[in-house]
Amino acid sequence: MSAPILWIVLPLALSFFLLFVPDERWVGWLGGLTALTLAALALFFPTDSAQLVLDLFSVRIDSTLTLLGRQIQLTPADQLILVLAYGIGAFWFLGALTVGSARRVVPLGLAIVALLVASLAVKLFLYAAPLLEMAVLLSLPMLAAAGESAGRGVARFWVYQSLALPFILLAGFLLSGIEAGPRDFALVAPAALLLGLGFAFLLSVFPLYAWIPMLAEEAPPYVMGFLLTVLPTFHLLFGLNFVDRYAWMRESPQFFLIIRLVGLMTLVSAGVFAMFQRHLGRMLGYFVAAEIGLSLVALSLSNHITSLQLIFGLIMPRTLALGMWALSLAVLNNATGTLSLPALKGLARRYPLAAAGTIFSMLSLSGVPLLAGFPLRQSLWEALAAESPAAALWLGISSLGLWVASLRALAVLVLAAEMPWASAENFSQRALIGLGILSLFLIGIFPQWVNPLLVNLPGMFERFGK
Amino acid sequence: MLEIFSWLAVLLALVASGGLLLARDWRWQVVWAAAQYLAVFTLTLNHWPLSMAAATLVSGWMAAAMLGISRPPAQSERSDSGRLFQGIIAAVVLLAVTVAAFSLSDWLGSAGFPLALGALILVGLGLLQLGMTSHPGRITWGLLTTLAGFETLFSALENSILVAVLLSAVTLGLALAGAYLLQSAPEQV
Structure with missing residues (x-):
């Protein structure tokens, strides 16, 4: 089995299945235990290396999946991110049971975690931005459940997070040009400007964080807590990838x-x-x-x-x-x-x-x-x-x-x-x-x-x- | 010949995104959105193969249809002075994007002035729409318009199928999210 199937496709499929499970406790336990299992698997089974299980058989998880000619990769170096992502997920999903928010948080939350992991796994940054946007779109039904009207905080969250997408896409394209050769070094200034704008929206830095307190006032506390933990954490990791990759930046x-x-x-x-x-x-x-x-x-x-x-x-x-x-x-x-x-x-x-x-x-x-x-x-x-x-x-x-x-x-x-x-x-x-x-x-x-x-x-x- | 079509597409983008900004009736909004995606299709056809450009057109039309089917609640009419104000601001934005389009087309090189102008018109009027409302329907149209502009711009830079697929998925996702939020939106624009 390949790692992207295990840590991206499987949780996405399960999150869809969880939408139809009638009992809230089952939703919470299934989602929480799945996330916990995925975190444990990431901890004990690094990708691309065979591990002996109970001296009986060996398990090897391939790091790469090729999709439409592009590689999605979860290398052994990504082990910590996987443990963190699904560990954080398990913590929130199991906690949701105690405040009766499991139905609202777990199915879409699991899909959001999987999409965020996918955004870090795609090997070209260009493809990560739409995945981050999809995670934002999935969080909207969590913030405004059926029949509830969406307030100004939700609206601003949606707009600000969505505006990051085009800027990061364009910056990603320009940066790939810079990566190709020093000939295009003149592109650094516009790329840096676009990237800065994209991350200012994505990370919600001053003064673009106005939506955070507005949302925190309107949305259910547990849902909002989950999103405000997961999204900024992954956005920061996404940004770190850029810094790691481009010498002119680091x-x-x-x-x-x-x-x-x-x-x-x-x-x-x-x-x-x-x-x-x-x-x-x-x-x-x-x-x-x-x-x-x-x-x-x-x-x-x-x-x-x-x-x-x-x-x-x-x-x-x-x-x-x-x-x-x-x-x-x-x-x-x-x-x-x-x-x-x-x-x-x-x-x-x-x-x-x-x-x-x-x-x-x-x-x-x-x-x-x-x-x-x-x-x-x-x-x-x-x-x-x-x-x-x-x-x-x-x-x-x-x-x-x-x-x-x-x-x-x-x-x-x-x-x-x-x-x-x-x-x-x-x-x-x-x-x-x-x-x-x-x-x-x-x-x-x-x-x-x-x-x-x-x-x-x-x-x-x-x-x-x- | 292709240049003429590009200029016609720019005109269509201007009329459609302006119409989308000022329209109050959801039926007109759907019509203007459909026209806007036709303009995007024509502009992207300069750089993308027919199949990729058609995917943008189809996903845009599907998004418009999705928002139409969701039957937004009746929207209250705004005063004529409100529309006039929006029209004046739109004119200022158009002036700014026309100036910016010259620099952008120089910078993009092969993209050409009509594509740069068309894309910036969509981005500018989309952002204007986003800045004037917190109504989910309006926000959805604003985001779709802005994204359509960037998609047009992007077509001159990148012709990856996967990016086109992901952008189409985002367009449909935006429309789906908008339709979901519209179901419980208050009746004020």
Whole structure:
């Protein structure tokens, strides 16, 4: 069997099948366990090498599939991406069961993950952009279920993400010309401009991230959390592929200066705006925008191996914190029908675990010590300060903004109300949020546990990671 | 002779995308979209083989039909002054794209001025449509128009079958998503 069939075609087919499964629990379990199995297969069966199973038989997964004359390849270097993609998928799909969102998240979510993996597997970037657009189109029914009207946030999400497609397509074509020979080196400037525009839309950097808080206010928290975790992560990986491939990009100091500037603008503006929000969903949106900025700042470091380790290292704590936050918000939203701060006053007394999940996730994403987000933020801050103290100061200002937003949310949630303490969450919600909070602390205290996943990074980006 | 057809296609693209921008009745919108894809077909035929250009035409028509079948809710009429404002802005956009088309055709070399102008008209009026609304129907038409413009431009640069197939799939996907969102859209344009 070839790897693209196993990790792209199979999940796509299963996602279609899941649309017709009547029982929501079956949808959640089937989707979650499939994603978990695919992540485990990626971890234990690298492509193009025979593996002995229980000393009985050997299994070999070919890395390449040829489609319409083009190659779709999942090489051993892509192992980490596959583990991350389907690991993240399993985490969200199984979590969806506890808030009753499995039918909405799992079938289309599995297809989205498969399409995003396909976008990284096609060997010409030209073909990746339409696949990313298809993933965006599939997310629309998740955001506005049948009978629900699509708000302005959904509309902006659709437009902004779709506009990235033509720019990246044209840039991809021009870049293939540059790759063909130095004769076409004059194409670098227009290609860089088009690529910059495409990625500005795709990654939603400042000021194009306006749709994120709008969407976060309108859409169901769990669905929005899933999309805001998966899409920016893959878009960033897609961008890293470009940087890895083109020497003029990875060897240009100006390029990394621009990336740092854009990243800091996104990070600082999101941190400052987050402080003034009166809606927990919008706050989540700004925290996500800040995370995008943080990854860009990590990319701008002069030591590229450190850059890669930070970018990939940030994925797991971010996924965990956003997952916990979205789950907690879904519980609170089911209780009150809204996530605006005035409506959530004192809710920690009725939903202590959901409130704790929200606050600890926010604090983790703010980089508060002992929580999962701290060790890598600290490393990034240190590396950035060595290169540019001013940039490190701006990073500090952004963290302060996020921290103040977290404390505001905490103050509102625990505001004295005349009601006794009780836990209204159900057992599975309590178990999952409790486990999540524990994991946030464990990864914060023992960050080295994530390291084994990062060992293969230089192999994935062999030129950029040198 | 082919040059004349190209210029006719540019004129058609201008009229159709302008009509799509100003039309309020969904029937007219479908008609203008169909005409717009006919213009795209004619322009791409300069660089793509008939089969590939025809795939663009067919997928565009299918997208228009899909949006027509979805029966958008009745749209309220906007005042004449609103239309006038849109018309004036469209004229400004057309002026800008005409100037830009000269540089673009120089830069693209073999593409030719009519193709560059036609493509930029579609991109410009599509973006204008996107900037003026948050209604799913309008957004779908705007995105389809913008993408059609880029597709026209792209035909001069790349003649890969797989890219054409993927772009057609995206066109149909956009129409499908638009039709889905239209089912529950509010009645305001």
